[in-house]
Amino acid sequence: MICAVLTALLFAANIQVVTADVNHCPSGWTFSTNTSYCYIQSAQYLSYSEASNYCQSIGGTQVFIFTLRELTWLTDFTSSSFAQPWLATTRNITTDKWYNSDGTTPAATYWTSGEPGVNGDCATFKGAGASGLKATQCYSIQPALCRQMPALCPSQTSYGGQYTGSGTITSPGYPNQYYNNLDCVYTILSPNNTYITMQFSPYMVEEYFDWIDLFDGPNTTYPFLGTTDDWWSLRFNFESSSNAVSFIFHTDSIVTDKGWLLTWSAKTKTPPISQSGQNGSFTSPNYPNNYDPYTEQIYYVNAPTGFQVNLTIPDFVTEANYDVLEIYNTSTVISSGLVANLSGSAVAPYSWLSPSNYVTMRFRSDGVVQKQGFSIVWFIQ
Numbered sequence: 001m002i003c004a005v006l007t008a009l010l011f012a013a014n015i016q017v018v019t020a021d022v023n024h025c026p027s028g029w030t031f032s033t034n035t036s037y038c039y040i041q042s043a044q045y046l047s048y049s050e051a052s053n054y055c056q057s058i059g060g061t062q063v064f065i066f067t068l069r070e071l072t073w074l075t076d077f078t079s080s081s082f083a084q085p086w087l088a089t090t091r092n093i094t095t096d097k098w099y100n101s102d103g104t105t106p107a108a109t110y111w112t113s114g115e116p117g118v119n120g121d122c123a124t125f126k127g128a129g130a131s132g133l134k135a136t137q138c139y140s141i142q143p144a145l146c147r148q149m150p151a152l153c154p155s156q157t158s159y160g161g162q163y164t165g166s167g168t169i170t171s172p173g174y175p176n177q178y179y180n181n182l183d184c185v186y187t188i189l190s191p192n193n194t195y196i197t198m199q200f201s202p203y204m205v206e207e208y209f210d211w212i213d214l215f216d217g218p219n220t221t222y223p224f225l226g227t228t229d230d231w232w233s234l235r236f237n238f239e240s241s242s243n244a245v246s247f248i249f250h251t252d253s254i255v256t257d258k259g260w261l262l263t264w265s266a267k268t269k270t271p272p273i274s275q276s277g278q279n280g281s282f283t284s285p286n287y288p289n290n291y292d293p294y295t296e297q298i299y300y301v302n303a304p305t306g307f308q309v310n311l312t313i314p315d316f317v318t319e320a321n322y323d324v325l326e327i328y329n330t331s332t333v334i335s336s337g338l339v340a341n342l343s344g345s346a347v348a349p350y351s352w353l354s355p356s357n358y359v360t361m362r363f364r365s366d367g368v369v370q371k372q373g374f375s376i377v378w379f380i381q
């Protein structure tokens with residue numbers, strides 16, 4: 001199973017930019033960007049009972065109207081036809097109530113004016129004028145109106161590979177519009193001993209109802225890594241802990257937007273730098289040249305027991321608020337031990353005396369704006 005997954009990923013290794021195919025519907029059908037369904041009206045006229053079978057025979061189902069948006073779209077779609085096509089909506093003559101084929105009741109506002117009248121127990125769609133449902137005698141002969149959900153998720157779902165360090169992925173239909181009713185799954189694999197940083201930008205997605213959930217491994221059974229939309233705020237940046245990540249783009253049945261562009265990049269896992277003894281010094285990666293995007297570097301000082309560590313920072317320039325050096329008074333990164341969270345250009349000169357013989361520091365940079373970084377010297381006292 002693992003082999004199969006990796007093999008699939010390897011074949012995808014060279015593909016960098018993928019945009020969804022826009023021909024979603026079989027030939028003869030019309031795609032509606034308003035509902036994200038494909039529609040067709042038959043050229044031939046059929047009895048009511050034949051209409052449903054006809055739709056099934058061509059891979060669809062008979063239309064009943066489920067949103068005002070669809071009603072508006074169907075008005076446009078059928079505007080060039082004089083005939084009123086059948087809908088999958090009938091009157092139950094025992095209860096005298098109208099039902100769609102899925103058991104739901106058509107909204108009262110979907111009927112054209114004066115309808116439903118008493119003349120007929122089968123509904124047709126009246127497009128011209130006050131559009132809407134119209135009660136029609138079931139023995140009439142009308143065209144069929146069918147719809148089907150197109151395959152809208154991309155056929156390629158695996159990206160990156162053992163030898164691919166970066167790439168971009170776009171939502172289906174980007175940058176025009178993504179579609180309703182999606183649950184598209186994507187996987188990214190990067191070289192061994194790397195982790196993956198991801199930035200969704202631009203991210204133009206219907207808030208609250210459409211979102212992306214990320215998982216920290218090669219499929220969605222791995223631990224939850226985060227979501228772009230947690231109801232309280234939007235988030236665009238994510239980082240995996242290993243060289244594989246997967247995510248699901250979920251959209252609901254109404255309202256779409258332009259979609260998203262994901263830029264991802266593999267980062268080498270840099271081992272922590274540890275120092276002991278009486279004194280020492282550290283610099284940010286590449287110092288005095290600029291550090292890299294998505295750097296993460298941990299530093300440990302472990303001085304002799306009984307001493308304190310005097311830490312001074314003579315030089316410090318990072319992107320304010322985003323490229324941050326954290327200082328901990330603990331021997332590992334523990335949030336309760338955070339004593340300073342340094343960024344920007346107004347930090348140096350900085351000096352701090354640890355309460356004990358150890359200090360832990362962690363420097364992290366984001367994907368935009370790199371600076372020179374910092375130098376640190378320490379000695380025991």
Ligand SMILES: *[C@@H]1O[C@H](CO)[C@@H](O)[C@H](O)[C@H]1NC(C)=O
Pocket residue numbers: 033034069072073074076
């Ligand atoms: C379909 O949606 C587009 C964009 O939201 C809108 O401009 C257009 O009027 C809609 N058309 C119909 C027939 O609803």
Ligand SMILES: *[C@@H]1O[C@H](CO)[C@@H](O)[C@H](O)[C@H]1NC(C)=O
Pocket residue numbers: 092093094095
């Ligand atoms: C009409 O409604 C009655 C009462 O709910 C139900 O028993 C019957 O099956 C319905 N008829 C049809 C054709 O669905």
Ligand SMILES: *[C@@H]1O[C@H](CO)[C@@H](O)[C@H](O)[C@H]1NC(C)=O
Pocket residue numbers: 162192
């Ligand atoms: C990456 O690691 C896997 C699993 O340990 C191994 O099978 C594969 O050969 C490695 N690939 C490279 C390019 O080193």
Ligand SMILES: *[C@@H]1O[C@H](CO)[C@@H](O)[C@H](O)[C@H]1NC(C)=O
Pocket residue numbers: 001002218219220221
């Ligand atoms: C997820 O991946 C693991 C191995 O990485 C595999 O054992 C498991 O079967 C996969 N699950 C699914 C649903 O693909």
Ligand SMILES: *[C@@H]1O[C@H](CO)[C@@H](O)[C@H](O)[C@H]1NC(C)=O
Pocket residue numbers: 277278279280379
């Ligand atoms: C740094 O420590 C070494 C011993 O590890 C010592 O020889 C040296 O004098 C110290 N330097 C300073 C400036 O304290």
Ligand SMILES: *[C@@H]1O[C@H](CO)[C@@H](O)[C@H](O)[C@H]1NC(C)=O
Pocket residue numbers: 321322324326338341
């Ligand atoms: C440090 O500050 C940055 C920016 O102000 C913030 O995003 C981050 O959460 C802070 N880190 C901690 C551990 O408080």
Ligand SMILES: *[C@@H]1O[C@H](CO)[C@@H](O)[C@H](O)[C@H]1NC(C)=O
Pocket residue numbers: 329336337338339355
């Ligand atoms: C370490 O830092 C934390 C957070 O700033 C602080 O609450 C704690 O008292 C410090 N520990 C010592 C031993 O000074």
Ligand SMILES: *[C@@H]1O[C@H](CO)[C@@H](O)[C@H](O)[C@H]1NC(C)=O
Pocket residue numbers: 310311312351352353
């Ligand atoms: C660290 O040592 C320097 C140089 O001796 C001194 O100026 C500074 O006050 C010390 N810092 C602390 C916090 O003790």
